[in-house]
Amino acid sequence: MGIPATKVSKVRMTGPLAPFASAFRSKLKDLGYAPLTIASELRMAADWSRWLQERSLSAADVTSVLVGQFVSERRSAGRISPYPPRVFNTMIEILVERGVVQAGTEAPVPGSPVDVLLGSFDRFLLAERGLARCTATAYVLRARRFLAQQVPSDVLADLKAKDVTDAVRAEAAMVSVGSTQFFVVAVRSFLRFCFIEGLIPADLSGAALTITGRRRSPLAAGITTADTRRLLGTCDRRGRDGRRDYAILLILLRLGLRASEVAALSLEDIDWRAGLIVVHGKGSRDDRLPLPVDVGQAITGYLQRGRPRTLHREVFVRSLAPLEALGRGGISTVVRRACQRAGLAPIGAHRLRHTLACEMVNSGVPLTEIAQVLRHRSLESAALYARLDIDGLRALARPWPGGER
DSSP: OOOOHHHHTOOOOOSTTGGGHHHHHHHHHHTTOOHHHHHHHHHHHHHHHHHHHHTTOOGGGOOHHHHHHHHHHHHHTTOOSOOOHHHHHHHHHHHHHTTSSOTTOOOOOSOOHHHHHHHHHHHHHHHTSOOOHHHHHHHHHHHHHHHHHHOTTSOGGGOOHHHHHHHHHHHHTTSOHHHHHHHHHHHHHHHHHHHHTTSSSSOOGGGSOOOOOOOOOOOOOOOOHHHHHHHHHTSOTTSHHHHHHHHHHHHHHHHOOOHHHHHHOBGGGEETTTTEEEEEOGGGOEEEEEOOHHHHHHHHHHHHHTOOOOSOOBSSBOSSSSOOBOHHHHHHHHHHHHHHHHTOOOOOHHHHHHHHHHHHHHTTOOHHHHHHHHTOSSHHHHGGGGGGOHHHHHHHOOOOTTTTO
8 A cells, every 4th residue: 555645745844944844855865764754754844944944044043052042942842852953054054055054064963962962072172172073972972971961960060070080980899990991081071071061160180090000911802613604694694684794794893893994895996807995994094905705795885785776885885774884883883783684692793804914923923914904003003812822932932940840
C-alpha cells in the first residue's frame, strides 16, 4: 500500500524560507530520508518560516539566537520535542550556500541549558584552542560527566573548589591513571572556559588536582587467528551492512589502520590501476600503501553491491538516513558489534592494529619493517612490540649469578 500523496507532496510553505523549500527537499532526499520524513520536516521548516514572517524577519536575519528563541517559544507552547536539529542545520546550510547568511551561522542543538553550554564549549575548543575534532569531542564528553556529577542543578555559579577536587577523586577511584589524567585536562579546560565566559566568579581549574602515578604498560595484545576468523565470519556478505563491515574489518586486520584513518578514506584515495591506497594519518601525514587483493575485492564488493547512493565521497557511509560518513565512532561500533555476534569480549578497533603487529613479530619481521607498516614516526613507538619476542629477549638475558642456586 503506497503512502498517501496528500501526506507527502502537499506541504505548503509561506514566509521568508519559502523560496528555499525545493532545495531543502532535495537536500533531505540526497541524505536518504524517506518521503514521509521529508514531508514531516518540511512542515517543521514551514512552521519556522511562518514564525519569522510574523516578526517581519527575512532569511538573512537567521541566526543561532533566533533558532533558540523559536524553539524556546514552541516548547513554552507545549511542543516538547518536535524539532530535530537537522531541520535548522540543513536549512542554514542552504542559506549559506546561497550566500543569504554568512558562513559560521550555526544552529544550536535544541536541548537543555547544559546542551547549549557544551555546544559553546565545543566551538571554543575548535575555534580558539584549535583542537582536532575527535579531541574536542572527548573533552566535551568528560565535561558533560563532570556537570552531571557536580552541577545537577545547572547553577555553575555555586560551584566550589571542593566540588572539582571531589570529581577528580571520584574519577580516579573508577578508572586508570591515564584516563584520570585525561579527565583532569578536560575539566581544567572546561573550567577556564567557564571563567572566561563569566559563568563562574573565579578560575577553579587549579582545583583539578594533578594525578601522578605510573601507567601500567602491559604487553601489546592482539587476538588469535581463530578469533579473527570468527569476527570475519559474522559478516553476512549477502547484505549491504555485511559487505561494509567485512571490508572494514579486513582493512583493520590486513593494513593495521587506525579507526580514524579508515573513516577518512575517500573514493579518490584508492588507485585501482596501481593497486595503492592513500592513508591520511596523524599529523596530516599521507602515506601510500599497497592494496592487498583480498582487501580490494572486499571494498569492490561493498562499492558495487552495498554502498548507498550519496553525495559523500567517504568510502564507508551509514546504511540508513542520514547517508553520511560513518566516522571514527562508527568504525569502532562495527568492531564491537562483530565481537558481540561472534560471542567475543568487546574490543576496540585499535586491538586489530595490535593483532597485525603481533602477527609480524611472531613471523620474525624486523622492528624497522613493523614501524614502516604501522607508519610510526619513530622506531621507539614500534619498540613496544619487541617485548613480544620472548625467545629473542631470552637470548639477551644474562645468567643469574651462582647458576641454578
